[in-house]
Amino acid sequence: QPELAAGLRQSVAEVYYAIGQYDAAVEALDAVIAQRAATLGQNHPETLESRIDLVNALERKGDYARAEAIAVQVMEHASLLPKSDVLRHNASMSLAQILRSKSDHRNALKYYEQAMQFAERNFPPEDPRALRVRQNYALALHLGGDTPSATTQFEQVLAIQRRLGPGAENNLVATLVNYATLLAESGESQKALQLEREAYEENKAKLGEDHPLTLLIRNNMGVSLLELGHAQDALTALSEAAEGRARVQGAQHPLTLRSLASKARALDGAGRSEESLALYDHVVEARKRILG
Numbered sequence: 001q002p003e004l005a006a007g008l009r010q011s012v013a014e015v016y017y018a019i020g021q022y023d024a025a026v027e028a029l030d031a032v033i034a035q036r037a038a039t040l041g042q043n044h045p046e047t048l049e050s051r052i053d054l055v056n057a058l059e060r061k062g063d064y065a066r067a068e069a070i071a072v073q074v075m076e077h078a079s080l081l082p083k084s085d086v087l088r089h090n091a092s093m094s095l096a097q098i099l100r101s102k103s104d105h106r107n108a109l110k111y112y113e114q115a116m117q118f119a120e121r122n123f124p125p126e127d128p129r130a131l132r133v134r135q136n137y138a139l140a141l142h143l144g145g146d147t148p149s150a151t152t153q154f155e156q157v158l159a160i161q162r163r164l165g166p167g168a169e170n171n172l173v174a175t176l177v178n179y180a181t182l183l184a185e186s187g188e189s190q191k192a193l194q195l196e197r198e199a200y201e202e203n204k205a206k207l208g209e210d211h212p213l214t215l216l217i218r219n220n221m222g223v224s225l226l227e228l229g230h231a232q233d234a235l236t237a238l239s240e241a242a243e244g245r246a247r248v249q250g251a252q253h254p255l256t257l258r259s260l261a262s263k264a265r266a267l268d269g270a271g272r273s274e275e276s277l278a279l280y281d282h283v284v285e286a287r288k289r290i291l292g
Contacts, residue, residue, distance in 0.1 A: 003039060009032045013057070045085075051073075059101055074091050089115055089133075095111050097136070108143070109144045135157045138151075138182075176195045180193075180195040196221045210248050214244075219258070222234045257287060260279060264279040
């Protein structure tokens with residue numbers, strides 16, 4: 001029963017993704033896609049859905065090139081589906097996410113806008129899927145330069161999520177993290193830190209200290225503390241984030257190197273200039289090896 005086997009592997013991949021083991025999720029999804037392509041066809045909806053999941057896992061893993069190549073292919077096939085097919089929406093969201101991770105904010109915003117239009121036509125306003133689109137769209141607006149509109153979106157989504165209360169589908173943490181990014185980049189580091197602390201405690205309780213999202217939040221807390229002039233507290237947070245990311249995601253992962261670069265800033269702020277310069281040199285050399 002090949003489809004039963006593929007379904008079981010898909011479930012395993014989803015568990016790996018949820019707990020932040022993205023390498024294992026990619027391996028499982030590659031097997032699922034090979035099985036479904038052989039039995040159902042490359043463009044069958046179930047095969048396409050698994051390919052979208054693979055894009056998301058690759059993006060989290062940091063393999064942006066492969067993620068984008070697959071996402072573009074899936075988007076081409078999904079565009080041929082009926083306008084109400086949720087696969088069109090999922091394909092837009094996955095491509096938008098990888099483009100945002102690559103800092104291609106203009107094109108990311110285009111696909112988030114497509115996802116927003118789909119959500120407005122097909123999801124109730126308080127549906128978790130609609131709220132997820134809105135908060136990602138809000139961050140895309142901010143990164144594209146429209147911070148006032150982004151702030152309005154974030155405030156509205158956050159109010160709805162707080163009113164709905166705890167729940168498996170209430171992705172409050174993601175909204176807190178993304179809104180804190182906007183606030184930090186707008187010079188409101190104290191407000192950003194408040195949201196980051198809330199997100200950190202909630203995600204740590206739910207998924208643990210070593211989950212990649214928990215480590216991302218810890219990193220962001222360190223950056224906010226640094227901006228507020230608390231160099232020693234920032235250094236503690238950024239050291240924990242860098243060590244955790246190296247352990248969980250790998251020493252050469254782009255996010256690990258980002259944490260190390262921020263740690264170098266904190267070392268300089270703490271008056272440890274020689275250590276700071278040595279760490280900056282390490283990050284630069286690592287990025288040269290990876291990026292060329």
